[in-house]
Amino acid sequence: MTEPPGTVSLAEAPPPTDEASKPATAQRVQPLRRPGRWIATAVVLVVVAQFAHGLATNPFYQWDRFRYWFLRPTILDGLVITLEVAALSAVLGLLSGVVLAVARLSGSPVLRAVSWTYTWLFRSIPLIVLLIFLYNFSALYQTLSLGVPFGPSFVRFDETKLATDMVVAVVGLSLNEAAYAAEVVRGGILSVDQGQHEAAAALGLPKSYQFTRIVFPQALRSIVPNYVNQLIGLIKGTSLVFYVSLLDLFGSVQSMGSTYPGDIVPLLLVATVWYLILTSAVSVVQFYVERYFARGATRTLPPTPLQKLRTGLGDLRARIRREAAA
Template sequence: MSESPGGAVSLATAPAIDPPPRAATADRVVPRRRPGRWIATAVVLVLLAQFVHGLATNPFYQWDRFGYWFWRPTILDGLLITLEVTAWSAVLGLLGGILLALARLSGSPVLRAVSWTYVWVLRSVPLIVVLLFLYNFSALYKTLSLGVPFGPALFTFDESRLATDMAVAVVGLSLNEAAYAAEVVRGGILSVDQGQHEAAAALGLPRAHRFRRIVFPQALRSITPNYVNQLIGLIKSTSLVFYVSLLDLFGTAQSMGSTYPGDIVPLLLVVTVWYLILTTVVSVAQFYVERYYARGATRALPPTPLQRLRNGLADVRERLRRETAV
């Protein structure tokens, strides 16, 4: 620092101030130790290993017979029937649920009352009762007719020809599914912000166009996880069609178990594994559908399982690199 002739102080020649000496070794962040987590992990792994060991070594499961029955044509035929019943019931049940939900939200008191009554009755009656009632429907009505109320019939149908085993199963499951899907769809529609309805109405869009292009796509974010959960329940509910003489996956296993009583356990394991496969496929589809409809609603899309695996491996490599560098 120097003083100029005019008395001003100049900083140009001020001596430099040395920074404080740095530590010999930089401070390293040490993660917090969590012994309870490691103990719980070890206990779970031990129990899981014991469970797997019991499955693999217990002769009661008869894994050789399991492998024999798993790909048998009779089991695969029952699986195809299960898939067919599930597909038809899921589509018809969802369509019926949408109509019932719209009727429940309509301004007509008659439509609201009919929709509420339908949902109330079908959710109160067990599914097996509905299937058995439809299976014995021909005892109540020999023929079905369409015509003028309290007047002549224009068309008459033979109920016994229409009510095949497949038709009874699909109709019964669809009627039951529509009652639950109606509440799922109604809840999804109500979850859409009211401002969206008002903004669409302010634009002068027709009511049907507002629902199809604005309300329903936003409601799908709430409908999808709930309805997929209902769809998984539907897959398992198809096992009840065995009681209306339709040999689905479970019915085929029951029939084969009666013929081969020594293979009951392997057959039940075959059915269990196939149901696990079906529900896993539906769960994977649910993830990608939810991820698709999450666009614009979240800052970042949730990572896929492959992306999670890559990120996990990258974290492990980075952690190993840091530990070896110390």
């Protein structure tokens, strides 16, 4: 029986070679070389090293005077005032922002109009103008009273005694902060899936319970990172209260700088470092708050810095053991 042309019979097939009979071995995968990345990294490291060297060796910065001023009682007193103003303004601003956001989303056209008008007005006025206006508010209204609208008053307040420098600073920052916080909260509420609202309404839950237990906790996942940005801006914005005669951190630095003009640069560095410390502390708190509200939304929570350190040390020990065994 003849084979079709172009075919090879089993009798004529070549015997298997030694190469084909050898078992497959694992081959090391060579990583893709990225010369551009290494060049960019080297350039960045050189620039950072030059900047750090100039920062440490330039006598113009006067680091000895920086160390002298950093923990002086005058600076620390101003820091305490900054913390008080920022904390009070943040709480009052956030609470007012929640009320304004709920009013903006309500079914009442009057509440929606009032909330929109407030947000539009106080986002349009510069903070320094608002603070100076409130500082001179007593020129317009020397007394404040509570009573029947367009009728007799029952309680009167002397505005000149009531509006201290601290009150003016907190009220001004809170009014400004509430306008921005209202939009942050409103955006967070709108980010909640509409099905959550419908499911809560289908269960017959009261509106207040729907908001406080279902909608708002989910909205916080979006509100927290955005409002922390506002909070950091608020901390830096407290430097403007110096213009209403309140000696906060920046006001103390300005006062000492006018008294000791030769130390203006180290004093500005002192204020810079303290603001960096405050904003970094807020960022750390933000990480843990976001991690807390991420429960149930992600399969695995992001590791904390301590967990990352433990994992890195564990991997390093395992690598050392493997190399020692090899």
